[in-house]
Amino acid sequence: MHGAVTLTVIACGFVTVRPLGLGGRGLAVGVLLVLCSVALLARHLPEARFAPRAVLVGLALGIVASAALIGVSSTGACYLFAFFLVGHIGYRFPPQWSLPLAASSSLLCGAVLYFDVGPGHPNLPWVLGLTTGVPVVAGMLSRSKQRALEAVIGAAESSERAARAEARTAALAERGRIARDVHDVLAHSLAGINMQLELADALLDTGDLDKVREANQKAHSMVKESLKQAQWTVHALREDALPLVETLTAMLESSGHRDALTVTGTVRPLSARGTQNLLRIAQEALTNAGRHAPGGTVAVELAFAGASxxxxxxxxxxxxxxxxxxxxxxxxxxxxxxxALLDGTLTAGPVAEGPDAGGWQVEAVIPDE
Structure with a gap:
């Protein structure tokens, strides 16, 4: 669009401005027309490829050439070059640069007509020369609209980048959650099964087949428990809500710790995320207890307080x-x-006193969501 307007102005100048020839005044008009056309075409050069001061100097020279063309030519729309050059200066440069140059254009073109510098246009009023600086206002308004549009586009692009980054973060967090669930299931199930199979293998040397069968049955029981754990993992990944107390009780019974759960406070449902994470913490703690303290006593307490x-x-x-x-x-x-995902706290360490001295304790406190 802007290119078509520029070419139209240039064509209008070469068609209407006279005299135009190869010698004398006609040659001067032709040279000035070429200089004004080059300055007008320079409007479309990429801003990033040229220093602003160099572009400003080029446009200023174009205005001088436009004023000279007004004085030398006798007919035609030569003043259009000054109008369009000043308008572009208002668009391309900040007010501290564009306004002084626009004022200079008005004074220069007005003076050329007022003082009849050169043959000039005898019928053009000198006020027309003063108006050549007015298009700077249109250029400044266009610049403001363009900058506002660029700001809106930039904000939209920033929002899109932030949304993509948030999506990547959420995907990584979900992958981490899945990795933890898979680890819990494998660690709890395979460690227990391996322990029972090693016990059965050790008992074979003693010839005590009853204890071998007992260890083998426990291994089979743990295989069944592994299937339940897999179902719990699927529930967790689908964000299905599980009953906390009932599931925790079943988990303890399946691991051989019947009646090990104590519940205090008023039982209330937790969020699906809170329930799943507490169950996984309990599962991991029981796995560690069976791994590092085989045959030791286990006690689990679930305490419902006012806000945690x-x-x-x-x-x-x-x-x-x-x-x-x-x-x-x-x-x-x-x-x-x-x-940490639940904004809670976890403490873990050895038990120093009491009947469980020499054992281990894990305590997780999560706030209500």
Whole structure:
């Protein structure tokens, strides 16, 4: 659009401005027409490729050439060059640069007509020369609209980038949650099954087939429990809500710790996220207890307070030999990550006194959502 307007002005100048020839005054008019046309075409050069001061100097020279053309030519729309050049200056440069140059254009063109510099247009009023600086206002308004549009586009692009970054963060968080769930299921199930199979293998040397069968049955029971754990994981990934107390009770019974749960306070439903994470923390704590303190006592307490829920898992010292080398070392890290997602706190450490001295305790406190 702007290119078509520029070409139209240039064409109008070459068609109407006279005299135009190869010598004398006609040559001067032709040279000035070329200079004005080049200055007008320079409006479309990319801003980033040229220094602003260099462009400003070029446009200023174009205005001088336009004023000279007004004085030298005798007919035609030569004043259009000054109008369009000043308008572009208002669009391209800030007011501290464009306004003085527009005023200079008005004074220069007005003076050329007022003092009859050169042959000039005898019928053009000198006031027309003064008006050549007026288009700077239109250029400034267009500049303001363009900058506002660029700001809106920039804000939209920033919002889009922020939305993409948020989506990537959410995807990474979801991947981390899935990794924790998979780890919990595998660690809890495979560690327990491996423990029972190792026990059965050790008992074969003693010839005590009854205890071998018992260990084998426990391994089968843990396989069934693994299937339940897989179902819990699917529920967690789908954000299905599970009953906290009932699920925790079933989890303890399946791991051989019947009647190990104590519930205090008024039982209330928690959010699906809070329930799933507490269950996983309990599961990991029970896995660690079975791994590091086999045969030890286990006590679990679920306390509902006014604005928070506390899960405590405590185990006594090991009653059998501990098998070294099991576990990934990620259990406690995963528990801390889960509690952090709920803006809660987690403490874990050895029990120093009481009947469970020498054991281990994990306590997770999460606020109500």
């Amino acid at each position: 829920t506390t899960l405590t898992v405590r185990n006594g010292p090991a009653a059998r030999a501990v098998t070294v080398g099991l576990g990934s070392g990620m259990g406690l890290i995963g528990m801390r990550e889960r509690v």
